Amino acid sequence: MNKKIEIGIITVNDPKNYGNRLQNYALQQVLRDYGTVSTVNQFLNVNRPVEIIEKRLFARLRPVLNRFLSLMPSERSLDFKRLCRSDAFTRRYVPCSQLYASTCLTANNIASLKTVVVGSDQVWNDRWISGRVLSARLADMTNDKTRLISYAASFGINQVKDESKPIFKKQLARFSAISVREDQGVTLVNELSGKPATVVLDPTLMVPAEHWRSITRGFVPRDDKYVLTYFLGKPSAEQECTIQEYARKHGCRVRRMIDSCDPETYVAGPEDFVELFSKAEYVFADSYHACCFSLLFHKQFTVFNRAGTKGKANMNSRMETLFRLFELDSVMLDDGLAPEIDYKKVDLLLQQHRAESKAWLDTAMEA
Incomplete structure (x- = not known):
């Protein structure tokens, strides 16, 4: 990037997570209205030079490893192929800049940034990370001259650990x-810091469907007719029967994301995720971003409670908030098909929430 970078994004850098890669791309697109943008390359170990060497070695050896593992019909080889596609997506669309942050509380060039934006995704979920990493996710390496805001940051939990509370209190201030x-994030921010917070749309919903289609690369065969599933948990026997019955009735095959029983679909990269949702006949899922992309592409879908849970009381707050915003409380079920979604109403609500989220961001970036 030749232009001086003005805005840095601090987010979760997870190459294995579709939602993470796509929200990172989307937030970058949204922030381009305000200046040149790049994602901060977070080195979460103290020994940063070792991490740099490892990343460079992986880049050099990737073609050889890919050729070798392609000969091995195993789940490990499928994982590697998917990782390579995700890595290619990141290098093509959301490359990390020469802005580095590490948990040894040092930073390189971040002081030169006009603005640092933290978000989206579960950047503040302290169940997965140490206190040192949490501090980095709260941009503790920035100085007082850099404008610091969060956009659609997520805790992903209802309560933080006691040992995290002083970190949140200090850094959120x-x-x-x-x-x-x-919605639960608003409550947590207020409890932890006394500061107000606003609910905004996930950045993936801020990018129009036609833009998302423009990054797809022909992963789905022409005239492929399929029901798409995307489950982070495992569907119950009853839920699986519903999926199979729908597919049979509508003359579809079932394509299963992140299920090694479907190797053709398993290796999909982030842009392939987008294409799979854009061309599906119907979607069954238990994932937040599966709902977001189903809404963007006007797909009828059913969200199943994960096996072992019952009823809407078990929804996590981000799903519950999404359904509140789009008046879709009835799409989450223990089993069966959700009522048909009225996309004229959804599009009106999407237009409204996009405008509100953009207005919030305009104000935040001008402050």
Whole structure:
């Protein structure tokens, strides 16, 4: 990037997570209205030079490893192929800049940034990370000259650990504006810092469907007719029967994301995820971003409670907030098909929430 970078994004850098890669791309697109943008390359180990060497070695050896593993019909080879496609997506669309942040509380070039934006995804979920990493996810390496805001940041949990509370209290006080992805996030920010927070749309919903289609690369065969599933948990026997019955009735095959029983679909990269949703006949899922992309592409879909849970009381706050925003409380079921979604109403609500989220961001970026 030749232009001086003005805005840095601090997010979760997870190459294995579709939602993470796509929200990173979307947030970058949204922030381009305000200046040149790049994602901060977070090195979460103290020994940063070792990490740099590892990344460079992986880049050099990737073609050889890919050729070798392609000969091995195993889940490990499928994982590697999917990782390579995700890595290619990141290098093509959301490459990390020469802005580095590490948990040894040092930073390179971040002081030169006009703005740092934290979000989206579960950047503040302290169940997965140490206190040092949490501090980095709260942009503790920035100085007082850098505008610090969050966009659609998510906790992903109802309560934080006691040992995290002082970190949140100290670091959230430095933010000039805070927005979150779920209603519970508003409550947590207020409890932890006394500061107000606003619910905004996930950045994936801020990018129009036609733009998402423009990054697809022909992963889905022409005239493929399929029901798409995307489950982070495992469907119950009853839920699986519903899926099979729908597919049989409508003359579809079933394509299963992140299920090694369907190797053709398993190796999909982030842009392939988008294409699979854009061309599906119907979607069954238990994932937040599966709902987001189903809404963007006007897909009828059913969200199943994960096996072992019952009823809407078990929804996490981000799903519950999404359904509140789009008046879709009835799409989450223990089994069966959700009522048909009225996309004229959804599009009106999407237009409204996009305008509100953009207005919040305009104000935050001007403060």
